[in-house]
Amino acid sequence: MEHGVLQKADTANAGRQRKVLATVMGLGLLASAGLFGWIGAADLSGAMSFTGRVTGVLLVLVALAMLLAALAVCDYQGKRRLEYSGALGMFGYVLVFIANALMLIMQRQGGDFTLFLPVWIALLVWSVWALWKLYRQGAWNGLLHPQRFAAGVTVTAVLAAGNFAYTQMYMPYMSPMKIEFNTRLDKPVAHPSGNPIYLPLTISIRNDGASEIYVVGVLYWIWGIIQEYTPQPRTVMHWVNDLRKFSDQHLYRFADVRKSELLVTGINHVPPGRQLSPGTGMALEKIVMLPRDRRYDIVEAQAQLIFARKDKLGIDVPSQISYATSSTDSGRERPPSWVLKGWQKNAQFTKYSLHIRQPNKLLELTRAQKRITVWVMIGSRKEDPASPYVTIDWMIVTNGEESHEPSEAEKSRQIDQYGLTYIGATSSATSLATETTQHD
Template sequence: MEPTPPALSRGRISGGFTAAGLVAAAALLVYLGHADTTHALSYAGRLAGGILVVAGLAAFAGAICVVVDRFAGRGSKYTTAITLFGVLAVLGAGLMLLVIQTEEYTRWLWAWLGLVVWSAWALWDLLHRRRAWRQITFRRNFAAIASATALITVANFVYTQIYTPYASPMTVVLSAKIGNVRKDKETTYVPLTFQLENTGTVAAYVVGASYSLTGVNWKSTYQTSRSVKEWEKDIDSDGLTDLNAFADKPEAFTVSLGLLLAPFDYKLDPGEKYVQEKTIELPTQAYRAVQVQSDAYLLRKDRMLQQAPVGEYHSWAEKGEKAPEWVTRLLGVPADSAYVKYSVPVSYSNQILNFTRKRRHITLWWMLGTENTNPLSPLAASLVSDGEEKEPSYSESQQELDKYGFTYLSNGGAMAVL
């Protein structure tokens, strides 16, 4: 048997490496894209998945052509063109995934780097060593097809990653109203109406919605105006920003608070309105006024999805852990306040983000306060990476709002004199 020429041997080795790389890339891209073509939460996400599937199929076709060309010896200008197109598809997909990955580190970064490095080598091998470009006689048509494919891919990437987050904002309106208060000798009846209305075009998950009714009193009413010196004292001792000329500072006590909806249990579709009415009973003459406040945390339906059942923890059970300092500080309650904590892991709107972003969970804190101090606004929430439970800074909150539609709403409060 005659020995295999060195050039042929090197060609088969590089061909084997090229074919193996194309098959591995095809498997990864088809797996990643197939999940999005069927399960992505938006049309743009499904289109991106379809592009990855096409890239994977092109890579697999290229692997077959490498085998036909370098091992069966039946190559032609078409097999060379298909191989080159498959390598370019892997390179483009790798670069796209690498750009998406740059915001956060996950272990899949090394897979995208591998795709880019391998495809760059395969492209050099085809163009420099194999002279593939010279073997293709329809170079203009090939360049046109490759350019059009690249343009579509880049346009989809820009649309899904840059334009879409800003083009369709989530618009939900939260309101709380006090109706006509009724009194009898012993009881005052305060009717409340709460409303959540989706006035936009994007569905929203209600992570949590709460209300609190506060009774307001002030000790004395003066016939003559209080002096600026007394105002200065109010500012120095109590940090007040509302200064009354004819009354002492108002003292508030939460007389009723609760959840309007079970956490993570309600979806508000575009145009949908959720209304809830309550009547709170108070002792007559106990308070001079009442103030109602409602709050809600929302999540865009097309950005994230609840991944598992909601975990619930009561502070008075088991070890009785205290709430984080940032939660008690944000809501103005003592560090030993009682609370209920709800936590749930969430997944992203498409598989590409699930691979290129850290896993996250939402935690909702419903604060009950202490015997003598109750929160005026009982809800706090965070969307953080697994293993973290920290206060979201302003910049991080804005980033979460832009990327995932996680946001906070407050109605601003309504007051009625009793």
């Protein structure tokens, strides 16, 4: 009698343990199914690229498979009505392991800490524990061909990981970017009064690539160069002196560069955040007024464009960009020291920021919130304090990171991750001396 009571108690305890085990193992699968179903549904409807939406479809299917696996685990730990419920449960845990391992890879690739990092780690460890428990319980025993099942699971895992890597890591990096960015100076025209000269300038941007882009910043310069003809060829020592004075100028054998002056500069004639779809372009036409009596031998136009790829980030563009403008020697906000390097103390600056929106939910959960900060420096350089100069610089930052100067490796990683980079326009040149003489 006593033995029978103990046996019933042991059976009841074992039943309760199996229920607790089934609950724990099932809740993990349900949590994973809910998480990845939520991510997949968000990307299915809101990802900024086609590949992101394809990944959303796959994640929804993975979430459904995890949900079915949770039901199979409950059956296996209970009455075992289904012959292969244990194997189906193991397949679900393999999916959980792969999905969270890939999320950890993306987290590591971004280099950021987010609140979801402990979630990926916890679900990864839990899936290993659940697989081990089912293996100890002999979940394979109901299969007629366990090796084929294992091979199928392996192939499925490899295909899922391969598709994920292709759509999230390969495609955004390999789709070509081709941006045509040009400046053109047309024929100068003298004013009827005889003094000023009107010089037409055109700056054009065209997106011939496969991805839409955001314009982050545009800066252009027009330089006036005064030269003197020298019948005797100039030597290498002359060139060395030229490089010391004009580090970015050409070297001439039969001309001595007397002076290079900044005549005109323009900042953000294209509003920051402006989008350009593939196959579209835009152009700025401007008339620049210059003094005729200067007789510049060469007038050269240069420009610089900062842009970002829309398949790698989104930009929340406010209705009006907020510019912070001040002197670097005032008591108000100052640029970081690495931006001020080489500038005179009384230099002025303009700063604006654009908040980054990740192109899909996967990246939103594995990357910290960031913004693009742009500084436009206006003033004189220490090596040439008598001449005005203007430059533009940028970095992607989180709060409190602006003081850190990005290394070349960090800049390269930002270009890879966000598609944010800058290019120079093809320069255009003309001669005021020859063109205006013809009108005299």
